[in-house]
Structure formats: C-alpha cells, structure tokens
Amino acid sequence: MQISFQQLRTIMKESGLPVYRDSAPTTAQYPYIEYEFVNEQHRRSSNKVIADMPLYQIAVVTNGTEADIKPLKDVFNQYGVSYQQFDGFPYDENDSTITQFITYVRCINE
Template sequence: MSVSFQRLRTIMKESGLSVYRDSEPTTAVYPYIVYEFVNETHKRASNKVLYSMPLYQISVITNGTESDYEPLKDVFNIHGVEYSQFEGLPYDENDATITQFITNVRCVN
C-alpha cells in the first residue's frame, strides 16, 4: 500500500520505539529508529508531475538482536506499508557493538 510521509511517521511512532530524523540525541535509549531522506522520483503523465515519491532509509539502532526491529515490522505489516528486507550492519560505538537494521520505504506524496 502507498503511504504518505506524514502517515509513515505516525506508523513508525506506533511501534513504541523513539523516532528521530537524520540523527539521534546523545541521550537516546536503545533500540530507537532513525530515518533519512535518500532520493525522490516522480510519477509523470503528459509531461506533468502527478505525484512525488520520496524514498526514506529507516534504521533501527540497537545493542540487541534482530528481535528489536519486530515492533516496527509488525506495525508496517498491520498498516500494509511496503518495505525492503531488513539488513543488519554492525559497528562500534563507545567500545560497544551496535547493530543498525536498515530498510527502505518509498512514500507517495
């Protein structure tokens, strides 16, 4: 199902995880969501833009396991949001191993 950007933000908040745009505050508690704008494409007809379709990268940042992104996946599935498969990327933060589980969602505005 196509989802607008505002609806996507509301749905992410329904997961119960904290949601931040572009970066999190230093006081953020794991797990939390960070989303970023990636690109935008347009649907056109007769040289007119019918609607824009921005792509957002959504990351669940955690010091836990893949079960930490289940609440986000659950609300996406409940609301019919189309998302790409989650991919885990580990990195070090303050000598601790943190995992970033990343997916992408294309919105329609």
C-alpha cells in the same frame, strides 16, 4: 499500500520505539528508529509531475539483536506498508557493539 510521509512517521511512532530524523541525540536509549531522505522519483502524466515519491532509509539502531526490529515490522505489516528486507550493519560505538537494521520505504506525496 502507498503511504504519505506523514503516515509513515505516524506508523513508525506506533511501534513504541523513539523516532528521530537524521540522527538521535546522544542521550537516546536503544533501541530507537532513525530515518532519512534518500532520493525522489516522480510520477508523470502528459509531461507533468502528478506525484512525488520520496524514498526513506529507516534504521532500527540497537545494542540488542534482530528481535528489536519486531515492533516496527509488526506495525508495518499491520498497516500494509511495503518495505524492503532488513539488513544488519554492526559497528563499534563507545566500546559497545551497535547494530543498525536498515530498510527502505517509498512514500507518495500527491
């Protein structure tokens, strides 16, 4: 299902996880969602842009396991949001192992 950026934000918030754009405050509690703009494609007809299609990277940041992405996957599946597979990227933060589980969603803004 194609969704707008505003629909994507609303759906992510329905996961019950806090949602932040670009970066979370230092006081944010794990797990939480961070999203950021990646790029944009255009749908054209007769050499005119009829739709902008921005791509967003969505990361579930956690000090837990892949089980923490389930609430986001559940709402994406409930609303038929097309998303790429999640990839996990661990890193160290303040002597703790933190993992970002990253996916991508393309929106459509007409």
